[in-house]
Every structure is written in structure tokens, then in C-alpha cells.
Amino acid sequence: MYLDSRLLAVADLVRQGSRFADIGTDHAYLPAYLLLNNRIEYAVCSDLRVGPLKNAEETIKKYSLENKVNLRISDGLQGYRDGEVNEIAVAGMGGMLIAEFIESTPWLKNKDMHLILQPMTHSEDTRKALYNNGFFIDKEVVVKDKNKLYVVISAFYNGEFKAITTANALIGELHKNTDNNSKEYLKSLLKKYTIKLEALKKTNKDFSDIEIIVKELAKCLQ
Ligand SMILES: C[S@@+](CC[C@H](N)C(=O)[O-])C[C@H]1O[C@@H](n2cnc3c(N)ncnc32)[C@H](O)[C@@H]1O
Numbered sequence: 001m002y003l004d005s006r007l008l009a010v011a012d013l014v015r016q017g018s019r020f021a022d023i024g025t026d027h028a029y030l031p032a033y034l035l036l037n038n039r040i041e042y043a044v045c046s047d048l049r050v051g052p053l054k055n056a057e058e059t060i061k062k063y064s065l066e067n068k069v070n071l072r073i074s075d076g077l078q079g080y081r082d083g084e085v086n087e088i089a090v091a092g093m094g095g096m097l098i099a100e101f102i103e104s105t106p107w108l109k110n111k112d113m114h115l116i117l118q119p120m121t122h123s124e125d126t127r128k129a130l131y132n133n134g135f136f137i138d139k140e141v142v143v144k145d146k147n148k149l150y151v152v153i154s155a156f157y158n159g160e161f162k163a164i165t166t167a168n169a170l171i172g173e174l175h176k177n178t179d180n181n182s183k184e185y186l187k188s189l190l191k192k193y194t195i196k197l198e199a200l201k202k203t204n205k206d207f208s209d210i211e212i213i214v215k216e217l218a219k220c221l222q
Pocket residue numbers: 007023024025026027046047048049052074075076077090091092093
């Protein structure tokens with residue numbers, strides 16, 4: 001079974017033998033791939049809407065995975081019970097929505113819980129929610145798919161709350177990465193915030209926060 005490089009990057013971070021949940025599963029390609037490759041024990045695949053869940057059902061039937069998959073309608077993690085899964089992927093959603101899932105689900109705060117998050121936008125909101133709720137980011141991957149860059153965040157709970165600046169939230173752990181995709185991603189952020197800074201300098205608005213972001217991004221790329 002074929003997975004695009006974005007979902008493959010998520011799949012690569014999944015722990016062997018885990019009890020896996022795919023939030024906003026749509027076509028359920030990710031859990032189907034993991035089951036077909038004997039990577040997980042079972043999967044709960046959920047989505048907010050009936051249409052995407054029907055897509056998931058088709059994939060699960062196509063690959064005869066019915067015995068290892070539970071399909072359900074769920075808004076974020078609301079339809080899950082504590083202890084049911086220990087590995088959760090949320091891919092292809094906005095970073096703010098992923099942050100809301102983290103904020104509103106107390107049972108995620110468990111040292112055996114592994115979160116693999118792939119925000120399409122505003123990854124800084126996802127990182128802020130993680131750090132504010134006692135999670136740490138052990139790894140971040142930037143992957144290119146059809147010439148677009150995607151960030152994948154791997155996080156665990158350790159109960160230590162970390163105050164972070166907006167610059168920290170934008171960069172996350174990417175400053176540790178030496179690969180070309182990560183550098184290209186940070187360069188695109190630097191370009192975006194440099195343009196913002198130049199525009200702000202022409203007004204009488206405060207630009208000190210944006211200036212710090214530009215400085216921090218430039219430091220990462222030295
Ligand atoms: C762009 S698709 C991503 C599908 C797949 N996860 C991927 O990355 O390819 C986003 C999916 O998230 C679902 N979704 C949106 N908001 C949701 C929520 N609050 N809870 C669960 N699923 C949601 C949508 O219905 C849609 O099927």
C-alpha cells in the first residue's frame with residue numbers, strides 16, 4: 001500500500017505494537033498502512049463527519065482489516081475512553097484545532113502516551129499547547145511532498161511545564177535538525193517574518209516581538 005511522504009513521515013514515528021488512534025482519519029490510509037505492515041496492535045479511526053468515515057470504511061474493507069479496526073464518529077478525542085489507546089496521530093488539521101484537542105483532553109497526560117501531530121498551519125499553536133500542558137517534543141521532522149513542506153511533531157508527557165516565547169513556539173525543536181528540508185522550512189519562516197518586520201517598520205506600530213523572531217530565526221540558520 002502506498003502512502004505519500006507526509007503520511008509516511010507520520011507512520012515512521014509510530015511505536016511498534018502500539019494501540020493506535022487516527023483522529024480525523026478520512027480515508028484511513030495511515031492506520032491501514034500501519035496494520036498491513038504489522039506495526040500496530042489495532043487502530044481506532046475517528047472523524048467528525050460521516051462522509052470521511054465512509055471513506056475509511058471502504059479502505060478497511062478493501063484490505064480486510066475489519067477485525068483490527070474500530071471506526072467511530074468523534075469530535076477530536078471526545079469519543080475516546082482513557083486507556084483505550086497509547087499512540088495518537090492527528091494529521092492534516094490546523095495547528096490551533098490540534099492545540100484545542102491537547103487542551104481539552106486531560107487523559108493525554110500520561111507518560112505512556114505518544115502524540116504524533118502534523119499541523120497544516122500554525123504549528124506554533126500546537127507547540128505552545130504541548131509545552132503549556134507538560135509535554136515535551138522529542139523530535140520534529142520536516143518532509144516535502146509535491147514541493148510543499150510539512151512539519152511532523154513527536155511529543156510525550158513528562159509533566160514539566162515550559163514557558164516559551166513566540167519565537168520558541170515557531171521554531172520548536174527544528175533548530176536541532178541539520179537536514180535540507182528543515183533548513184528550507186526555517187528559511188521560509190525567516191523570509192515571511194522579515195517581510196512582516198519591514199512592513200511594520202514603516203508604520204508607528206510596535207515591532208519588537210517580530211524583531212526578536214527574525215533574530216532567533218537568523219541565529220538558527222547561522
Ligand atoms: C484534510 S483531512 C486529513 C485526513 C488525514 N488525517 C490525512 O492527514 O491525510 C482532515 C480530516 O479531519 C476531519 N476533522 C475536522 N475537524 C475534526 C474534528 N474536530 N474532529 C475529528 N475530525 C475532524 C475532517 O472531517 C477530515 O476528514
